[in-house]
Amino acid sequence: MDPEIDAQLTREVTDALRAAGHEALLLRYMAALQWFNKTRAELDRANAEGQINDAAQEAMNDALEDFERVEAEVMAVFDRLDEERG
DSSP, X not given: OOHHHHHHHHHHHHHHHHHTTOHHHXXXXXXXXXXXXXXXHXXXXXXXXXXXXXXXXXXXXXXXXXXXXXXXXXXXXXXXXXXXXX
């Protein structure tokens, strides 16, 4: 994904969660995203150095799973907000 588009999407999600009063979910979303980005960068560095790093791959997979769980909660909140407006 394009870094600018990724950053814009993240801003939109955080703004929407904050506006809807979901601060706890916002904090979990940001933490999960930060963990995923950190582990992905570590794996990218290892790959760039020609290393096969199973621990880095596993860490990134765990972080991705966590982010996907939180993202599903975010999407459920957005769906409920849309239903309330509709």
